[in-house]
Structure formats: C-alpha cells, structure tokens
Amino acid sequence: MDKKIPVGIIGATGAVGQRFISLLADHPWFEITDLLASERSAGQRYGDVVKWILPEPLPARIADLTVRQADAGQADARVLFSALPSSQARTLEPLFASRGHYIFSNASAFRMDEDVPLVITEVNPDHLDMIPIQQARRGWDGFIVCNANCTSTHLIGALHPLHLAFGVKKVFVATLQAASGAGYPGIPSMDLIDNIVPHSYGEEEKVETEPRKIMGDFVDGAFRFAQMTITAHCHRVPVLDGHTEAVSVALGKEATLEDILDAFRSYRRLPQELSLPSAPDPAVVVVEGMHRPQPRLDRMAGRGMATVVGRIRPCNLLDWRFSLLGHNTIRGAAGGSILNAELMAYWGRLG
C-alpha cells in the first residue's frame, strides 16, 4: 500500500472499540483518523473520556483525538469500523452507508439481511460480491459488510475445515463465553463471580443460523444457506477473554482421527495465501493433551486471530467431538472486521 487508508471507529470507547484502536494503532495499511461515540463522549479528548481496559497502553496520538458524536453522521474517513450496540447500529450504519461510507460492522443488526454479506475472510470472501447488489437496491454509494457473532466466528473457524473435507450435517455446541463478550462494564460482577449465567438474549439463535449463511453459497445474486442442523446451549462464565465451546459433529463422510487432524492442519485459505497483515497462519491451531485448550493459555494463539481446537475424540451421540477456543474481542470482533477490510483493500475495493 503506497499510502495508508484513513479509517474511523464508531463506538470507539467500548470493549470492541478499544480492540479496534489497539489493532489499528500500528497497522501497515490503515490509519485511524476518526473516533465516534455517543453524546456522552462527544466533544471530549478520547484519553479523557475512555475507560481504557486493555493491558497495552493507549497510544498517545489516539488519546489526543477528539471524539465526534456518531449520530451527526459526519466522519472524514470513508472506511468506518462499527462497534455500536445493535440498537444504535440499526439507524446509524445505514446513515453512514447512504453518505458513501464503507461500514465493517460487528453489530448483529444487519447480519441476516438478504443483501448484506456476513463474512469470515477465510470462509466466504465471494459473498463480498453482494456489495454492488446491496448498493443498487438501497441506493447507497457506501455499503455494510458484517462479521459474525464472536461465538459463531470460532465455531465456524473449526467447522469449516471439516465441512470442506467431509460435509458437516449436524452440530451440537455448548458454550462457555467470556465476560468481555457482554461489552464494558457488561454483566454486574455480583451476577458473574462464583457463577455461570445462561444466555437469554438471542445468542443461541445467532449461533444456530449465522454459520449456515456463512458456510452457504452465493449463487445468482442470492445467499443459499448450508444444509446443516445446529443446536446451541450458550453460557456466560467468569473468564475475562476467550470463548470456549464443546462441540459434537455428525459428518457426511466417515473420517478417522488422522483425517480430522489433517483437515485442521492443512486449512490454508485466501488470507493466509495473500499474507494479509492480520491473517493468522495457521488459522486453526491444534493443541495436544486432554487439558487444552484453556482461555488463559490459548486465547492469544495467532495474536488472538486463530481458532484453537483440542480434545478431538469419538462422540457417543454424533461422530466426533472436540473443544475449541478463540479470542472474542480480537478474532471474534474487531480483528474479524479488520481482516475483511484488508482483503477489500488488497483487491483495491476501498477507493
């Protein structure tokens, strides 16, 4: 890239917004120029208004930027990463897209819309070809591209290699999701310490549907969902970062343990082939031993961009079972958006 592409972050003060800042601060292709948030933060120096929760220091140049109010619909950068709550995304993301901005969104508001690409860069980059159709239908110069829910992202990270090799027919998944997945300050500590909280706000429905859109096909200008049945049981646990998922799968073809290990270990896709700046390589990390993966030990695999699998063994109900783990605010949120934008930048489609 000759010159860095200016980018902005909407929802810059939240848990995901901070991850965007941390991942973009020294990015080789992108440069943060705009920070947007609610009326609460607008007009103030970012360093004064943010409650910075990441271990790495807030970069001084970013701390000095003044936060703009998102609902004014003004930003200098054409490329905007959205870390808005879904309720706000529903009105603000179309406002910016209608004004020519390219929105890479973490919110669930438009993920399942029939003209919105829901993309995991390794899995379905071809779905980005929906963008001109979306623009024509909605009369926008800009666009909205979404990335998946954090839990779906890592589930798909492990399912896709198996789906390519054997066809995945049925999935049972029980999740143990980190506290940071609920944003900041998130669930009150008195609810979560010494406790596990079942999800009650549509998380299971997302995990049961998003993988079918993402692993499905884009044919004749429409998305065709993958034919697989997924059932999910989702829980919030007192872990800071890193979602763990216990998965059982029924496959379309017989597979041995060696076949499954080979499918995971040989999984290299476009981001790895192009060496995109944020691409993990390998995308799937296989850990050995029946006590792994664990959040504290494994969530930073591939700089937080990889999906970690382990404990692969036969299942008494379906064919195979395993545990997976992935960072929810890096690959499961900000990093997933950034990798999508990197591919679009590589293709020259962010001009």
Ligand SMILES: NC(=O)c1ccc[n+]([C@@H]2O[C@H](COP(=O)([O-])OP(=O)(O)OC[C@H]3O[C@@H](n4cnc5c(N)ncnc54)[C@H](OP(=O)(O)O)[C@@H]3O)[C@@H](O)[C@H]2O)c1
């Ligand atoms: N956390 C995760 O692991 C994760 C993973 C995947 C996807 N997501 C999704 O990512 C999005 C952000 O999540 P989060 O965890 O970062 O939430 P969060 O910590 O609650 O942060 C929300 C952000 O949105 C801003 N905001 C709130 N109301 C606004 C308004 N009316 N206008 C403009 N900005 C407004 C807040 O700004 P102020 O500080 O000014 O109020 C803050 O910057 C959500 O849609 C979430 O579902 C999260």
